[in-house]
Amino acid sequence: MHIIIVGCGRVGAQLAQLLSSEGHNIVIIDKKAEAFKRLGSNFNGISIAGVGFDPEILKRAGIEHADAFAAVTSGDNSNIMASQIAKKIYNVKRVITRIYDPLRADIYKKFGLNTISTTTIVAQIFRSALLKESSKLEYSIGLDAGFIEYKAREEEAA
Amino acid sequence: MYVLIVGGGKVGDSLAKALSIGGYDTALVEKEERIAEKIAEELDHVLVVNGDGCDPGRLEDAGIARAQVVVAVTGDDEDNLIICQLARDTFGVPRVIARVNNPRNEITFQKLGIDTVSSTTIITKLIEEEATIGDIFTLLALKRGKLSIVEANVNAKSPVANKTIKEIKLPEDSILASIVRDNQVMFPKGDTLLLPGDSIIALSKIEQENALRETLLGKE
Numbered sequence: 001m002h003i004i005i006v007g008c009g010r011v012g013a014q015l016a017q018l019l020s021s022e023g024h025n026i027v028i029i030d031k032k033a034e035a036f037k038r039l040g041s042n043f044n045g046i047s048i049a050g051v052g053f054d055p056e057i058l059k060r061a062g063i064e065h066a067d068a069f070a071a072v073t074s075g076d077n078s079n080i081m082a083s084q085i086a087k088k089i090y091n092v093k094r095v096i097t098r099i100y101d102p103l104r105a106d107i108y109k110k111f112g113l114n115t116i117s118t119t120t121i122v123a124q125i126f127r128s129a130l131l132k133e134s135s136k137l138e139y140s141i142g143l144d145a146g147f148i149e150y151k152a153r154e155e156e157a158a
Numbered sequence: 159m160y161v162l163i164v165g166g167g168k169v170g171d172s173l174a175k176a177l178s179i180g181g182y183d184t185a186l187v188e189k190e191e192r193i194a195e196k197i198a199e200e201l202d203h204v205l206v207v208n209g210d211g212c213d214p215g216r217l218e219d220a221g222i223a224r225a226q227v228v229v230a231v232t233g234d235d236e237d238n239l240i241i242c243q244l245a246r247d248t249f250g251v252p253r254v255i256a257r258v259n260n261p262r263n264e265i266t267f268q269k270l271g272i273d274t275v276s277s278t279t280i281i282t283k284l285i286e287e288e289a290t291i292g293d294i295f296t297l298l299a300l301k302r303g304k305l306s307i308v309e310a311n312v313n314a315k316s317p318v319a320n321k322t323i324k325e326i327k328l329p330e331d332s333i334l335a336s337i338v339r340d341n342q343v344m345f346p347k348g349d350t351l352l353l354p355g356d357s358i359i360a361l362s363k364i365e366q367e368n369a370l371r372e373t374l375l376g377k378e
Binding site: 053054055075089101107 | 212263270
């Protein structure tokens, strides 16, 4: 798949490495060229320095024929704007938006964006881990429902 | 009318001042406390809220529920887009306008259905038009650039000088809205005579601007 990732922070870089190692064609965009150092030497995708919601940059990244798009910069509004361009202007099939502010995630879910509110997910994982509760966590990505399986604690010896 | 402005920079500040002097109920949301305080001190009749205009709670504090117009004029285009979308889609504000700082983002706003004002584009257009069109000025581009209000100054050599309105064959999709003569606004009728020195205000589709210019002022 041709996948565009906007934001080369820790999450973006790891996602790019992961997908690239699985054989996908990755183009990663970040406004700072030095962020691409995080990708390491094994990354064999393309990196473009520029603003992730700039139509010119997105065209260079091949948005017209992209199969999937992830916006994972540290700015919620930048992620929302870039995702709307991908989804509503270029009709990219799979667009996922990372949002820090849970309030905004809810609002943009209503607008049809598939959002992952990492703040909410991490808070819930911590809560469950602290309370030693079940290892299943429900979350939703916009319109699609899903869940993450994780282990909150080691099984106690019987 | 209740107007809510987001962004207290030079544009937001001047706009708030102009609107409140013009008798509009005006509110302004500004992120930086220091700037918000300064504006609040200067503008007595403006409700100033300190907070992030992308936060629906702050917009509610500023009375967005009763706003007829929301203007987003922060220095960040992504913020202006989100503010306008929140205003229109979540709060149902009938008229929303965004400032676009980088002209490259204008197309995105237009495709997402948000009306924009870009000072860079306006200045560029004004300069271009000064250079190429001469006596006709685009006063305002409306409806996402599809419709424009233009002003043309009639001189003795203009093909329409000393003719009545009904003698003039205007291009399609354009109408003469008014005539300014000796600082008086007149609404033209069929038998109104156009005189040198008149300033014609016309409405036209953007693509008809050149045809309109030729009709009113002749070929260059």
